[in-house]
Amino acid sequence: MTDAAAPDLIYSVDRAGDPVVIIERKTEAGSETALETYPGLITGEYTTELARLVNHFAREFQYEVIDDPAAFQTAYMEQVAAEDPDANWQQGNPRLRDFGKPDFAQITVPQMDGKHLVFYAKSRQLGVPYRVDVDVNGTEIGEATYEPMAMQPIE
């Protein structure tokens, strides 16, 4: 495997429900093996894939990494426009209007600053963006923090 090899990863869970990654559709493995297999993940060549890997092992499928901020913004505002502005909050049916909108300009593609990875992820259940901070030291992934972005009301 070379540094330039593009990661071929499929994110799944094992029989016990714990997160695993399938490497090149052949090998079921943990995050450390994936990072060892694809050094480009931590050298900055595949930061977005690294974010997906970190996100998967941190929260499995609760969040989706935002890899196209512009597309995210467009989809977000389209969904807002489709929501009834007069509807009440309803349990189990979260609307983006319940939370407002973020400062989309702050949302970037995943970025590594030294050993510190920052990426933005969308909550699959709520649809709102989170900022994720995590240290990746070699093949060791630190504890990721998921903080919702500051929101402004949607008028």
Place this chain on the structure above:
Amino acid sequence: MSDTTVVDPQSVAQRLQVIKTELSGFETFFADPVHASDAATAQLDRLRAKIGQIESLLNARAPAETAAAGGDGASAPLSEDPGICAAPEDEEAAICQISDEFGAFWGQVCLPSESDQAISDERAAIAAQRERIGQMYASGPLTPERLVEIGAELARLGNLVRTAQQIAALEENSPEAATEARQAMTGFDEELGPGTIVTPELIAQFEAEKAVAEAAETTAQEHMAAAEALPDGPEKDAALDAAMQEMMQATVDRESAESRIQAARGKQMLTSAITTGPLSPYARRPIADQSAAQFIEAYTRNPDLADFAVGAARDSANPDAIAAGMDMLCTNVAGGFPDDSGTTPPAPFDAQGYAQNLINGASAEGGDYMADAADYIRDGGHLQQNPIPDGTGRDANGRERARSNYLADAAIGADGTLDVTSPAAQKALGHLRFNPDVVDEPTASLNAHVMSTYDMLSEPDNQTRAQGILNDIEEPQGAGRTLVARSSGAAAADVDADDTRQAVVAALMTPVHQGNVGSCFATAGVRRMSTLEPLESMEFYAELAETGTFRPRNRLDPIPAVMSFPADENPLIRSMEYSAATVMTQMEENSRHDMLQNALNESVDNLIGPVGDDGAIFSAIGTDNWHVDQALIRATLIRSFMVEYDATRRTAPSADGSSSSGVYMLIQTEGPGARRVIDSQSVFVAALTERVLFAIGEPAGTDKAKEISDTIQSQDYLDDLMSRGMTPWNMGGGGMPQEADEILFGDEQETDELLDGRDGWDDFTGVTQGDRTEELLENMLESFHEDHQGDGMVPIMNRGIHAFNGLPDHPSLAPLMQGDIEDNIEAQLLAPGREIAASQLTEAEVLTACRATIDSIKSWDPSGRRRTMLENAIGNGVGADLTPQQVDTAIMAALQPYLTTLCLDQANVWRQQEIAAGRACTTADRDAHAASIRPQWEERISGGSVGGIAAAAAPPTVTVADTNWGDATQDVMFVMAPDPRTGELQLWKQYNPPGNLVPMGEDWVDAGWTEHGAEE
């Protein structure tokens, strides 16, 4: 009697009636053991026999006399009756003889004064009246006219005696009240004449006299003005003097009439109160002696206010607190509510209305409310008009927000110090509790919470912690800025840290109630925290306000604060509640998703693994790389489905309508069926087949694809899947209060059963609702007693319907938990319930039941036309001396026309909507719709009737839980009390204030009940 006297039979009959009335008075008097004697009984028997004989004679002769008089009969002579009289003309003499015997009777036995409990003044008045009647009997021949006069005096005497009896009946349990009542009645009679019977006609006569006097005052003023206009001189002086005399006389007459009106109304109202009303010895909820005495004294000074207060006390949990203020209120109403300097509120000021509002305040708050009110009035707080900006003229939520903001402003000093003991904070509290404009639009629940918060913050440790929370607050960010702005009313761009602190303290001052959405599973926890751990709530409020983020305490990820809720609701409380509910739903959805995924994982493993290896049983795929295929399928499936909670769907109907059960649904999120609801087995099979083939890259139509499809469709496969505890197309319902409490309090929760649902494993054949309610109460009490004493609140869930908080320390439960709980329930609730069910309600009680029924229905039916129907149907009662069940039957029968109109009106609205939506809808459709909705409306009306009967029958109640419902004006509790119709135990909701009961639907006790708490 002369031989030529022609006796008018009508006159004889009238006189006989007088004598019968007289006899009736004697019978009533001597029915009381205090007055009874053998001599009196013998004399009564003899007189009764004589009267009966005369009456029979008159009845027997009437037809013959009518015939003899040619059909006229008005002047026909009575024939001889040897049994009583020697000649017809002696009939009248015979009656007179009986009257004489009555006179003698009075003198002989009617007043056994030594045993009479009447005090000397009372006894003297009776003796004087008796003497007066004796003199009337002795003063000459008893003409018909004189008999009528004597009859009137006898009626007064009877009234004096009855009053003495009524007061004597109070004596045993309420000696102080009895003494006060004697003094009051004596005072009334001094004004009205001894034994005066107050009738509406008499009061109308006094009112007319007052009107005449007022007219005379007006005339005198005109005369005065005319006299003033005269040229100076003797003529003017004389005219002025005459006008002054005229004015003085008119004023005296008016004041005299007013005094008589007050005395008459006081006597009338007090008599009613002590005989059949709340102050009587037969009252279903007795009022303490000292308090009763205070109320009775008030009847002599302000009868209307006293009667209002007694009415409020009857239903209040705090009657003594009301009574304690009656002297102060009567004095102030008479004086116009002056402060220490003598200044009174500027006109127009409704002193009587203000006093009534203070009575309501005391009823709701209890304690030293009236003493504090007196201080407030002396200090002149009541002179300030509308002291709370925007605190009046708004709905309950609006008032609550304005008032809590005002209190927060007052509690936080200019230097940022939170001090509820400061003069400003205390003054603000005074305005909230007592200001005339504020109490005219009361907020009892808010007030109670504020009082509790003031008490809490008066503790130095609590104040220190609260101050620390405030000091840590910085300028708000994100959604926090919006929440603070909505709290303060300022623009979001302008709010700062001070506004944030004010918003946090305002939320701290605000009670938590469930909003108009089905969020009870979170509300119960938020309300419990606000009640038991208010400073923990304050931490949440501060976090929300400053950061715009809600942070679960069980280490789940924070979420952005929910900002979507109706205006005027407290933004921080509502955001906390809805945010917690959002996380709670996420948590449960994830949990169910995990369960589903685990079940699918196992079944998929069985689907694609080789037979006999690794547990596989189907081997539809059987690839060489099967373990990777399994992982690929798992990866696809876990992304392809989500569990979502739909609060609008119900798994079971709820008659109350106050809560939402909600169901979980599986939604496909990826593939050709994205956003499809998996709501049937066939949909699931199709979705799973497509997703499995997609995951392993197998095109549709191949033999392998067909084999996979056939296997997934097979009953064996589906049975295997469902045996793992999951039916994907039916994810189940229910609430998540345990999850909510983990989110709010951080502790993992464990659940215990209180009552198995009717849909559970046990056989409930033949088990009545009363049996189940009794078992529920017993189980709750055992749990409260053994595990939760001192806990304040215990989270309880009525499965699929509602989550709320049990009240293990409620004072009403303590007597049930001393000794054997089952025996206590029988003695304190069930036995009294059976007694009530077997008893008869008096006319006054039936009227109370009807009025309460009307009030209950009016609370949800705004139609003026239909309200008139209600009034006409039962506004004047439905009878007297009826059992509670009979009253219910009579009320429901009388309300059938109202029910028909209500259903038809509703159906007409429905028809208009159908037509507006472009759907054909005939009048026959409308009528069918009206018939279909009739049962539900009838059930609601029946609830009003049963609650109304409970208001009259006053069954014993115990408060078991706080419902979360209500608003700034009232809290709603769950209470247990016997159904007055059957005596069986019933679950009710009670609105406090005013304390009225509404029965809960059967589904509430059909459902299972659980409690939960932190794992140990």
